[in-house]
Amino acid sequence: MQLNTTHKKFLSNNQNRRKVTLWDKIVHHRYLYIMALPMVAIFIIFKYLPIYGLLLAFKDFRYREGILKSPWVGLQNFKTLFGPEAFQNVVINTLTISFGRIVFTFFVPVIFALLLNEMRNMIFKRVVQTFIYLPHFLSWVIISGIIYSLLTINGGFVNKILISFF
Secondary structure, three states: OOOOOOOHHHHHHHHHOOOOOHHHHHHHOHHHHHHHHHHHHHHHHHHHHHHHHHHHHHEOOEOOOHHHHOOEOOOHHHHHHOOHHHHHHHHHHHHHHHHHHHHHHHHHHHHHHHHHHOOOOHHHHHHHHHHHHHHHHOOHHHHHHHHHHHHOOOOOHHHHHHHHHO
16 A cells, blocks of 8 residues: 655645744743843843943033033043053052052951961950951941941940940
8 A cells, every 4th residue: 555645735734834923933932032121121221321431531521511412522531641640640549559459458367367366265266256257247237237336425335335444
């Protein structure tokens, strides 16, 4: 027995199919596009809108006139920035800030850790470690509230202790 595969039903199925358009694909995957919308909005807000601020480098910015209506100065701001008197100040300030960050973010914590490691009184050592690590685990709002309540003039714990001694 021989099978006839050229039946009308099989031939006409491919011919009657309509072409899938872009809109059909969008409608079919609409929930994926809806889920992607917040990230697209965040990307536009934080990546594309700041490019608008690049105009400030080429403008004599005035608050009353805004970015677009401020007068155009071209490369004059860059000439001023990289001029002899301003450039020297920029380099000195950059080196000072970089050196200060290296000292206060590397050497001071290492020295403090070594000093803390050499302490004999374990209770005092644990209390100091707790106060040092506490800001890393709590919000800065909570830390500022604790410090404010400790140092308040009228009812702060530190001031009550100072008043009792003096």
